Amino acid sequence: MNKIKSIVVASMGIALGLASCDSGNMRRTPGHIYAPDMTYSRAYDAYTSNPKLGKDSLISHLPVDGTIARGHLYDHLKEGDTNAYKTYTTAMRFNADEMKEGGRLFNIYCGICHGTNLDGNGPLYNGGNGKFAAAPANFKDAKYLHMPVGQMYAAIKYGKNMMGTYASQLDVKQRWMVLAYIKKFQSANGGDPFIFGEGGPEIKADSAKTVTATAANTNAANNNKK
Numbered sequence: 001m002n003k004i005k006s007i008v009v010a011s012m013g014i015a016l017g018l019a020s021c022d023s024g025n026m027r028r029t030p031g032h033i034y035a036p037d038m039t040y041s042r043a044y045d046a047y048t049s050n051p052k053l054g055k056d057s058l059i060s061h062l063p064v065d066g067t068i069a070r071g072h073l074y075d076h077l078k079e080g081d082t083n084a085y086k087t088y089t090t091a092m093r094f095n096a097d098e099m100k101e102g103g104r105l106f107n108i109y110c111g112i113c114h115g116t117n118l119d120g121n122g123p124l125y126n127g128g129n130g131k132f133a134a135a136p137a138n139f140k141d142a143k144y145l146h147m148p149v150g151q152m153y154a155a156i157k158y159g160k161n162m163m164g165t166y167a168s169q170l171d172v173k174q175r176w177m178v179l180a181y182i183k184k185f186q187s188a189n190g191g192d193p194f195i196f197g198e199g200g201p202e203i204k205a206d207s208a209k210t211v212t213a214t215a216a217n218t219n220a221a222n223n224n225k226k
């Protein structure tokens, strides 16, 4: 009996479904447009064509080969590109509030693995008993105490092995604030003198000139190899 009931219910459902597909009375034309400028954009939309743009007339173009967007110079260097990524640094210097903010961000984004004591033993790792199997860097360890800040920056921007990238969570300034926080801590624990605080040594942002030189050399070397 129950079987018959469910067959009846199911077939009624199907009939209803099919009936709702009937497009007999559906309107296929849009209503009246009283403000055409709002309905049809006067500006050219992305991915459409603009006949005034010449050859391929596309609105969105790829960047010209070999160019780098403003503000992104050098920032793109990553591990393996050249060794120059290690010498990458910043001209930013942070006041007490910004240092505090760096610590806050560290505890949110990094502490879970690297530990709020920066000892590489956050709750996710928990001495190897946590959910995350790979041992995070222990910033007190000799291996990391003098690690070039450019290399650490690359780890945040691109990730490092099991560690994912934090580029989308932290903007450029926030990344450096977090690094300043780590470096200050390391400095107090036997690392290099701390230079990212207010009044620290001034450097021109394009101290990265050395970076270009090294990168150019490496590129030349690579080209020679080809």
Ligand code: HEC
Pocket (backbone or CB within 6 Å): 106, 109, 110, 111, 112, 113, 114, 124, 132, 134, 135, 136, 137, 151, 152, 153, 155, 156, 160, 161, 162, 163, 164, 166, 178, 179
């Ligand atoms: C999900 C866990 C996890 C989180 C969160 C995490 N890391 Fe890591 N981190 C790791 C692991 C694991 C390694 C060791 C990678 C290796 O050497 O194989 C590592 C390594 C590093 C290194 C050393 C890079 C190198 O070249 O050896 C730095 C610097 C670092 N992390 C910074 C950070 C910072 C800053 C944050 C927060 C923005 C962060 N990490 C968040 C897991 C994490």
